[in-house]
Amino acid sequence: MNGTSTNGRSKDQLIPTNTVSTADGQRVRARIEPSLPVADVIHQLCVNLKMPEPSSFYALRDEDSELVTDENLRKKVKTKAPLQLVNAPHIEAIEIVDKLSARDENGVRHSLPRLIKYIREEAFAETFLARDGLHELMGIIMNHQGNILASALNAMQNLMELDYGWSTIQPPFISRVVQILSNHHSMINVCRPATAILKRLVEADPRSAPQNQNVASSSKSVPIVEEGSVFRYGFDVVYDIMRAERGLMDTVVARLDSPDSVMALNSMMLINSLLSHATDLYWEDLTTTLERLNVRKSVTRLMSSHSSHLIEDLTSSILSFQSALVRLTFRKKTTPVNPEDDPAHEQMMNAIWNAAKLVEEYDSEGIVKWRKLGFDSEDLTKEFEGVGVLGLECLKSLVQDNPDFFAKAVLEQISRPYERRCPVARASNEVVELLSEHWEIYAPGYTTSTTFIPLFLNFPKVHALATQFFLRMWNESGAAHGDFTRVSALVRSQVKVALRRESSAQWHEVEASFVDSEYREVRDRQMKELEMEDDILTKLPVRRNLRANLYKESFEFVRSQRLQCMIQGAWFVNGIPLVIPPGRDPKKNQRPWRFMRLDQGMKYIHYTDTVSPEIPIRNGLEDLPDRIEVASITEISINSCSTPPNLLPFTDLPPLLGSMAAPYSFSLLSREGSLADQVAMDSSRWADWTDGLNMLRKDGGHVATQETAGFVHALTEIGLKIKLLDLSGEQVEIPSSLYAGPPPPSNDFFFSDLSHES
Incomplete structure (x- = not known):
């Protein structure tokens, strides 16, 4: 890991020093070459530290237990992050599965927190699933209560964020989750993950599978379900089981009034997901049930809540509920009335x-x-x-x-x-x-x-x-x-x-x-x-038909434009959260600028942090080593952070106190907390990213900025006036309604040639 450069200066003078500790208490300082593969770094550390097992049995993690990979090694080295030489993910997975299968309560209790942390890692998950860890985890959920059940549900929720590995879930397990959720005495830390699991199952619809995206809008198309795919559940499967549990929907709606904001948020998201994925089979039953439970009243109470913390957490989901209600209202409006058959x-x-x-x-x-x-x-x-x-x-x-x-x-x-x-x-x-x-x-x-x-x-x-x-x-x-x-x-x-x-x-x-x-x-x-x-706009046929079609086209155009801007990428300031977590010092951030870009597949936001926005960023993702998974973003919170002190003068953003929100700030939130706190340079960039990310959400996105809403309305009005140029002529009177009149009594008639009459 050490060496000498060609210009005579030692690489030791150029490469930062990291502290590496081991489970047996060894602690060394090492200069790690960031261009090396992580496997080579671990091998050299094992040789130098004389570890008893082969290097393939070990891995590097930082102080937050994040796995060091080829993608993030450079960042860990640059920031001089303290590292730990620990068991490799596959070794950790083997040990945890063994503890779960032994069913020793003490061993299970201590293994589940590690499972919650590591299950999202591909190497860990593959070994965990290959050794039938899913079966063991479901067994614990089926047979335990209290804190062990809460931890097991959290681990299952994290596992289900993967797009593979849980296709063997059967109706008895879904019924168990439904029963847990319907129990009025269930603890909040149990209800939160149980709600999220049901939501994930609802979204695992065959039409949501990648190979069925092009046919998802066609009701006549039969979606393809590949063997082993997790996209085999969906609304019908879950709601059929939910209907069998009396009082479940009553409990879900009642929890919208929970003082626990996360519980209210999860309940809101489950309802949104049900409304967004409802099929013809149970659509009427679902909507009738929600109307009976007066879910609108519960959501209205959330809107008028004076708790700023509650509103901040739930704003996005409440707006999504409004969007779902628009879809519901439109469907009712276009469903024919037929008293003879209904x-x-x-x-x-x-x-x-x-x-x-x-x-x-x-x-x-x-x-x-x-x-x-x-x-x-x-x-x-x-x-x-x-x-x-x-x-x-x-x-x-x-x-x-x-x-x-x-x-x-x-x-x-x-x-x-x-x-x-x-x-x-x-x-x-x-x-x-x-x-x-x-x-x-x-x-x-x-x-x-x-x-x-x-x-x-x-x-x-x-x-x-x-x-x-x-x-x-x-x-x-x-x-x-x-x-x-x-x-x-x-x-x-x-x-x-x-x-x-x-x-x-x-x-x-x-x-x-x-x-x-x-x-x-x-x-x-x-x-x-x-x-x-314009008089022509007051005509009912024009206002209600032409405007509706143009509005839809304008919305799609603006949505496409927002996503393309995200794919091109943009510079942001790394913001300071208004509420700073314990132990975090914003002044230590020496790279206040971040360039972010959405990949072509729209699954990840790739980024890099720099000291200046003038650093060139090439096309593609080579210069963006870090990334955020779009699927992990549960909320896009706006006006949520402030600009850092002593910001370099590359922006016109005003200096703000730490307790004041920057005007174009937003945060990408996950269940664990904030994934990113950013401040945009202007309203356009802010609208591109906040609305673009909202429009990507699976549970029905919404528009969050007036700028995007204004663009849609402006395009609609411009398009309407252009279309009317073909209709208005020389201000010809357009009737509000057309009456064809009765047909001629016979065909004994002809058209008079008025041009020859005087």
């Missing part, structure tokens, strides 16, 4: 009819029933065509929560002349459309909300308020049958005003905005809005 739909419509307290009649067209409620026909599938089951559920909720108002409103309209009646049911569906437009329920999986929107979680309540407002505007404006679109425009304007501060507005403020606003005030404001808005 008993649930028939039951809801019967409840609505009974609440109206009306009697069926007959006219020349046949039975008059649903037309009395304000529909245009008796064909309910057609009447709910634009709003689907979402519209039906909102109408049912309106009736159920205030049956007297509904019965009175319907009776009042029927008592009027036909031309003066407000079609109550049609108004309800129109409000559903307006709220869907406001909350951008355009397509599954696409949402740019960057803040909490608790009012969206109360969609039915907001719908009820807006529907009552619709009826009041109809009455106060003296509207007639042809004024439906005009009243709808008034309600659309009021929705914008009432929900403009929805992330912070109190419910009573929203309620007052709908209840106390006068017609003349709303009309004057809406007329001013029309002066500033």
Whole structure:
């Protein structure tokens, strides 16, 4: 390991000195050549220290037990990290499996913490699995309680972060994890890993396997499950077992209110994963169960929590829940209503009819029933065509929560002349459309909300308020049958005003905005809005169809752009966490700059730390020896760290106190803590990485920055105006709806040539 350079200077003067200790108490100082393979370094150390076993039996670890590899040796040498010569991973794995199989409680208790630490290492995991360690670990989980069970579950959770090795898990083991989770008396340190294990099993869907990525979106494609693949479980397998355990979902939702932020976080992530991976088989059962348990209310309480620590940990997952709820809402909106074939739909419509307290009649067209409620026909599938089951559920909720108002409103309209009646049911569906437009329920999986929107979680309540407002505007404006679109425009304007501060507005403020606003005030404001808005954008067919398609295209474009920027790489400042862990001194960091790049496979973030951002970084990954696994990132926390003191003047970032968050800071968090604390140079770089990483998440990502949301909206609006150039011509009037008229009674007609007439 020592030598002399060609210019006459000793390499000892150039190579840093590391301290190496052994299990038997030996402690030596060694100058390690960082370009050597780790195996050669270990061999020379074993020779010099006269170790009793072959060098293949040993490995090097740092003081945090991180294994020294060819990839990180250079970093360990440069930082003069204290090293330990210890058992090689495969030797450690053999010893631990032997201790687990002996089932001696004391031996098991002392072996599990080592298993938790080492199981993620490939060399350790391969030997552990080859010696049937998975079977031994599952046996401990099946038969132990208390702290041993908690440690075993943590080890299993870490093992399942690998994409191999646990394909032999069987339903009895999943049932055991479900039972542990459903037990109200289970300790928090037991529930945390149990929740994470179920989440991982849900995500291990055959369609998530690498070979099935291209067919994952096709419902008709049969995914390929390779022998030995861990992608053989998924939502149906797990949820089928969860349904059999009575009260499990009640417990999961109840734990959202847990004072332990990690427990609430894990429960939130499990619910998100279930919603993101739900299949047609159990989708309705899951959503009905969550609605029955009022999960929206629990999440709303989390949003309004005054515990800054809780909000910081859960913000990302709450936003992901909002995204999942957008997908759920869109699916309901596009699910047809069919009372003839679906008993649930028939039951809801019967409840609505009974609440109206009306009697069926007959006219020349046949039975008059649903037309009395304000529909245009008796064909309910057609009447709910634009709003689907979402519209039906909102109408049912309106009736159920205030049956007297509904019965009175319907009776009042029927008592009027036909031309003066407000079609109550049609108004309800129109409000559903307006709220869907406001909350951008355009397509599954696409949402740019960057803040909490608790009012969206109360969609039915907001719908009820807006529907009552619709009826009041109809009455106060003296509207007639042809004024439906005009009243709808008034309600659309009021929705914008009432929900403009929805992330912070109190419910009573929203309620007052709908209840106390006068017609003349709303009309004057809406007329001013029309002066500033392109008339063509107020046309319903344009606004609701063309904009939805362009919004989806814009979202995908921005997502692709963010990921490409991450693949190109960028410079960041190594930030200081606002809460510094014990024993960590930020002033000791002599390399305050970090270059990070996402690999082409989007599985790892490769990086290097330097003293200056002017150091050239080549394309590829050769200059980036360290890496972070994307799958290990559970949260992307923003505004989470500060800039270090005495930062070299390569940036315009303002100097901040250690307790102040830098404006473009973010942290990549795992279950064990922070993987990286970075400060971006500008808002664009910050948006690229925070939103890009969120969009890569398996449990349904979300947009976290206003910049990305603004890009999506700007592209949508620009695209919309460009498309309209093909439609508008010389300001030709575009009708709000098209009526083809009746067909000719016969073919005895011809087209007149008007050009020859004077």
